[in-house]
Amino acid sequence: MKIFNKNDKMSSLVTSNYNLLPVINRFGIRLGFKEKTIGELCREQEVNADFFLAIVNTYNDENYFPEAELLSFSPLLLIDYLKNTHNYYIGYVLPKIERLLNQVLVSCGNDCASLKMIGSFYQKYKHELLLHLQLEDEKVFPYIIDLYKNRQLRNDQTSIQVFENEHTNVEEKLTDLKNLIIKYLEPGYNHNDMNEFLFALAQFEKDLYDHARIEDNILVVQVEKLEQELTQQGSR
Ligand SMILES: [Fe+2]
Ligand SMILES: [Fe+2]
Structure with missing residues (x-):
């Protein structure tokens, strides 16, 4: 399964897994992403992009659990x-x-x-x-x-x-x-x-x-x- 990074489009996150939408919303990020990347939207919304990615990737792939990274937040x-x-x-x-x-x-x-x-x-x-x-x-x-x-x-x-x-x-x-x-x-x-x-x-x-x-x-x-x-x- 794909692991998303800051350069991926926020829209691609949703189209690849619609269940991620409520998870994204919990960070205060709403639909209407345009062509913006995950990094850009996180910056705009003052969301820690690394934390955001650790969470969405954890939800997206049950085998992915960046324990060491998550422990660092x-x-x-x-x-x-x-x-x-x-x-x-x-x-x-x-x-x-x-x-x-x-x-x-x-x-x-x-x-x-x-x-x-x-x-x-x-x-x-x-x-x-x-x-x-x-x-x-x-x-x-x-x-x-x-x-x-x-x-x-x-x-x-x-x-x-x-x-x-x-x-x-x-x-x-x-x-x-x-x-x-x-x-x-x-x-x-x-x-x-x-x-x-x-x-x-x-x-x-x-x-x-x-x-x-x-x-x-x-x-x-x-x-x-x-x-x-x-x-x-x-x-x-
Ligand atoms: Fe709880
Ligand atoms: Fe609990």
Whole structure:
């Protein structure tokens, strides 16, 4: 798969993989790219082009994960990006999935038992996911920002490890939901609507997987390193 660089046209990024469009939008870059390159548009929008490329290439090719490069970026830059992603999930993806689910539920004829089961599984899943995002937005990210700005460990023995243990595997639950539909759903609904719902789940699953990969393999690793440094300096 192609690895994009600063001299590639921004338009070629989208035409080669339309799923990258929401990822690009998270950086504040919108359609209407003209003939501009990735480097030019990033400069215009005051986006760090190397960081932008590391993220879009990670999303574009699941075998590409520039761990060393990603580790070199400021965690504050990462958090900014991760927060934008959370807002995208909460404000757009979840309402869209829910709308599609309701559309299928409305189309159901007589026997809706398995469909209703999928509906309640989804509601439970959504609840857990929102709690997870909330924990990161309200506890984990502020902890990290504070640690980087003040370079001081907290007196209450809090460490990223405490949060990492609470990092539920939300993406695995989504895979379960998808498999439940594919393997056990009883007929009796509008299949086009159901397919649309399933496609939206699959796209979200991929996005969440890459999101969690960046959190676990980059952000947590960076924070653990800083905590170790601060412990050695005896900052607590
Ligand atoms: Fe997150
Ligand atoms: Fe997470």
